[in-house]
Amino acid sequence: MTATEKAPQAATGQTTRVYRIYIKATPQTIWDAITKSEWTEKYGYGGRSEITLTPGGLYKGYASDAMKAMGVPDVAVEGQILEVDPPRKLVQTWHPVWDPGVTAEPPTRLTWEIEEEYGVSRLTVTHELAGAPIAEAMVAGEVPNAGGGWVMVLSDLKTLLETGKSFAG
Amino acid sequence: MIGPVTDDDRVFKALAHPTRRFLLDRLFARDGRTLTELESEVAMTRFGVMKHLRVLERAGLVVVRRSGREKRHFLNPVPIRQIHDRWIDKYQERHVSALTALKAELEEKHT
Numbered sequence: 304m305t306a307t308e309k310a311p312q313a314a315t316g317q318t319t320r321v322y323r324i325y326i327k328a329t330p331q332t333i334w335d336a337i338t339k340s341e342w343t344e345k346y347g348y349g350g351r352s353e354i355t356l357t358p359g360g361l362y363k364g365y366a367s368d369a370m371k372a373m374g375v376p377d378v379a380v381e382g383q384i385l386e387v388d389p390p391r392k393l394v395q396t397w398h399p400v401w402d403p404g405v406t407a408e409p410p411t412r413l414t415w416e417i418e419e420e421y422g423v424s425r426l427t428v429t430h431e432l433a434g435a436p437i438a439e440a441m442v443a444g445e446v447p448n449a450g451g452g453w454v455m456v457l458s459d460l461k462t463l464l465e466t467g468k469s470f471a472g
Numbered sequence: 473m474i475g476p477v478t479d480d481d482r483v484f485k486a487l488a489h490p491t492r493r494f495l496l497d498r499l500f501a502r503d504g505r506t507l508t509e510l511e512s513e514v515a516m517t518r519f520g521v522m523k524h525l526r527v528l529e530r531a532g533l534v535v536v537r538r539s540g541r542e543k544r545h546f547l548n549p550v551p552i553r554q555i556h557d558r559w560i561d562k563y564q565e566r567h568v569s570a571l572t573a574l575k576a577e578l579e580e581k582h583t
Binding site: 319320321322323324325427429454455457 | 479503504532535537544547548549550553554557
């Protein structure tokens with residue numbers, strides 16, 4: 304771990320948010336669902352995505368049509384891939400750029416971990432949000448009319464992978 | 473039908489204790505606390521707090537992350553949301569639809 308990777312929030316933990324969900328699906332299925340556009344447009348905020356799965360590769364999370372109708376630009380979130388270990392671990396920066404306020408905040412750091420236990424996969428999302436209070440409120444689902452954040456996204460992902468249907472149907 | 477112990481059972485059981493709800497409230501106020509920090513807020517031995525944290529962890533309500541030499545405890549809101557979706561939404565929906573039906577019926581009589 305380099306000095307730049309060791310963000311101050313990792314030391315205090317006060318602006319880190321952790322979300323964990325158990326999903327009856329293989330780690331590979333979950334990996335595909337978080338890294339492939341044909342999956343990311345089916346749950347959560349429902350946007351396409353573009354990820355180059357190598358360290359240094361770029362991440363782009365596109366706005367869905369519903370988000371665009373609300374004035375969100377084509378690319379809603381930008382980022383860079385930091386660590387790739389399929390289908391177990393993905394570390395990336397995550398920088399929302401859908402409005403000037405949140406764009407002015409520093410990029411956040413997002414870690415996806417998938418572990419298998421007794422035929423069930425455990426997905427843990429750790430979001431380090433130091434210095435990014437607007438992004439933090441959004442991903443915590445605390446901003447009115449801005450969706451339910453990670454809890455909604457992960458619940459929807461679970462529903463999609465276990466039943467084939469997402470909240471949107 | 474009543475099956476084996478489910479995730480929901482663990483969550484309800486974990487929430488059914490005032491100390492554990494208090495610990496969750498402390499983490500809600502400020503996430504990522506260490507055992508020592510949590511212990512200082514409860515009139516209880518370190519071992520007692522550890523026991524409660526383990527119940528919360530098994531229910532998925534608390535996720536423990538290692539940060540250097542420290543173990544930090546994070547509130548995981550996902551299981552509560554799932555219980556909300558499965559139980560509370562269901563009854564609220566019925567409640568709302570019953571009221572909607574009543575309103576329709578009353579309005580019909582009225583006209």
